[in-house]
Amino acid sequence: MLNRRQFLSGLGVSSLGHGAFASAKSIPILNQLEKIDANILFMRHALAPGFGDPDTFDVTRCSTQRNLDSRGRAQAIALGQAFKKSGVTFDAVFSSQWCRCKETATLLNMGPVQEFAGLNSFFQGYARRDQTLKKLEQRLANLGPAGLYLMVTHQVVIQAVTQLTVASGECVAYNFQTKQAIEIKVD
Numbered sequence: 001m002l003n004r005r006q007f008l009s010g011l012g013v014s015s016l017g018h019g020a021f022a023s024a025k026s027i028p029i030l031n032q033l034e035k036i037d038a039n040i041l042f043m044r045h046a047l048a049p050g051f052g053d054p055d056t057f058d059v060t061r062c063s064t065q066r067n068l069d070s071r072g073r074a075q076a077i078a079l080g081q082a083f084k085k086s087g088v089t090f091d092a093v094f095s096s097q098w099c100r101c102k103e104t105a106t107l108l109n110m111g112p113v114q115e116f117a118g119l120n121s122f123f124q125g126y127a128r129r130d131q132t133l134k135k136l137e138q139r140l141a142n143l144g145p146a147g148l149y150l151m152v153t154h155q156v157v158i159q160a161v162t163q164l165t166v167a168s169g170e171c172v173a174y175n176f177q178t179k180q181a182i183e184i185k186v187d
Contacts, residue, residue: 029086036180038173041150042158046169047072048100062099075169080108082186091147096120105152121154140176
């Protein structure tokens with residue numbers, strides 16, 4: 001009987017952790033993750049028209065925030081379907097407390113969504129950059145290195161951690177031990 005590492009190795013995927021299941025259809029996404037042995041997938045929230053958030057922003061009230069539109073909702077659903085079709089699963093799904101991130105994470109339908117302040121946007125100062133990134137660093141240090149974790153967040157957080165910029169609904173694979181990051185294509 002093959003163990004998990006032997007099974008994945010036989011498929012050309014050596015160490016993605018128990019959160020990623022491999023099948024013949026999943027090799028393209030899994031190969032992208034394997035390039036750096038990624039254990040984090042940062043995703044920028046789906047399409048939410050506009051720029052920043054209104055001056056009346058309140059993290060507890062979606063009506064005061066920039067939110068997903070119908071295209072953004074369709075984008076999030078399609079991304080979740082692409083993950084499922086590829087066979088990729090996640091050990092945990094984390095989301096910024098902003099409504100557009102929580103809705104994206106929920107519509108992906110990849111598992112229970114855990115709100116996490118360490119993924120909040122500090123773009124307009126509604127969250128402090130230093131505190132947000134410290135919380136994220138602590139969370140990353142406490143995650144199991146053999147797992148695969150999805151983190152739905154904002155462009156500023158992804159750029160601060162990975163030095164990469166992505167559009168709405170795009171992803172960056174990240175290895176939190178080596179600090180390597182690559183943009184990946186999900187389709």
